[in-house]
Amino acid sequence: MPSSTPIEAENVAPGETKMRARDVSVYYGKKKAIDEVSIDIFTEFVTAFIGPSGCGKSTFLRALNRMNDTISSARVTGCIELDGEDIYSSDMDVVQLRARVGMVFQKPNPFPKSIYDNIAYGPKIHGLAQSKSDLDEVVEKSLRRAGLWEEVKDRLSDSGTALSGGQQQRLCIARAIAVEPEVILMDEPCSALDPIATAKIEELIDDLRGRYAIVIVTHSMQQAARVSQRTAFFHLGNLIEYGQTSDIFTNPRESRTQDYITGRYG
Numbered sequence: 001m002p003s004s005t006p007i008e009a010e011n012v013a014p015g016e017t018k019m020r021a022r023d024v025s026v027y028y029g030k031k032k033a034i035d036e037v038s039i040d041i042f043t044e045f046v047t048a049f050i051g052p053s054g055c056g057k058s059t060f061l062r063a064l065n066r067m068n069d070t071i072s073s074a075r076v077t078g079c080i081e082l083d084g085e086d087i088y089s090s091d092m093d094v095v096q097l098r099a100r101v102g103m104v105f106q107k108p109n110p111f112p113k114s115i116y117d118n119i120a121y122g123p124k125i126h127g128l129a130q131s132k133s134d135l136d137e138v139v140e141k142s143l144r145r146a147g148l149w150e151e152v153k154d155r156l157s158d159s160g161t162a163l164s165g166g167q168q169q170r171l172c173i174a175r176a177i178a179v180e181p182e183v184i185l186m187d188e189p190c191s192a193l194d195p196i197a198t199a200k201i202e203e204l205i206d207d208l209r210g211r212y213a214i215v216i217v218t219h220s221m222q223q224a225a226r227v228s229q230r231t232a233f234f235h236l237g238n239l240i241e242y243g244q245t246s247d248i249f250t251n252p253r254e255s256r257t258q259d260y261i262t263g264r265y266g
């Protein structure tokens, strides 16, 4: 299939398209890391990006909220829209964009601040809370939604960095949630966590499903199968196949997908 054909294929049930990427390429200097990728991301699903290491999953994820702007050699071509709005247009407010399209990284990265301030910081700078009681409410709601409130409600002034790895990752998810995002991008959010903390994050992702469009990069096919409803398989910078997670894992259309899910490379 020509790579410029949008992969919003028949078997990707139409829902509300939250983000639409068309012919997106990403270069680092002269090296092309993503090659003309077209994909629609839907609000009601968790979408998993899978593929061998180095195939461009993180690069493409970062293109979705312009985090590649922070890498001086990176250049993005093509079009990415959020609710029909071109996120690379010159009048797009990038700070605002990254609140609307939040990101959670591989290694939990709480600010070296209190648990409370980790959550309150974003709503404050985005003017989402007018008073202290507003702010208290946003902090509690975000921590509850991230499944962390009961564990931290008596120690909100402790440093975020004093929490366990799994708690730190849920804190980072709470921090993303606090600014009322529409999309949450997660880049291998469990790869630094033990199996119990991983299970909690997976449960949380399931709880959040439908409220936000969620895109998760994972090197674990088991995780993709557990948490996602749509899976996109990347290989060497190309989007090879995109469809219902169950189809991708049981009945892929492309031999390269088949090779990957049966462990022939990766």
Ligand SMILES: Nc1ncnc2c1ncn2[C@@H]1O[C@H](COP(=O)(O)OP(=O)(O)O)[C@@H](O)[C@H]1O
Pocket (backbone or CB within 6 Å): 028, 033, 051, 052, 053, 054, 055, 056, 057, 058, 059, 060, 071, 073
């Ligand atoms: N900051 C960067 N500068 C130059 N090349 C990069 C940078 N980040 C990633 N790459 C290259 O782009 C390709 C895709 O990388 P990446 O998106 O990290 O893959 P994945 O997340 O699938 O492992 C790789 O060849 C990688 O070496």
Ligand SMILES: [Mg+2]
Pocket (backbone or CB within 6 Å): 057, 058, 059, 187, 217
């Ligand atoms: Mg990566």
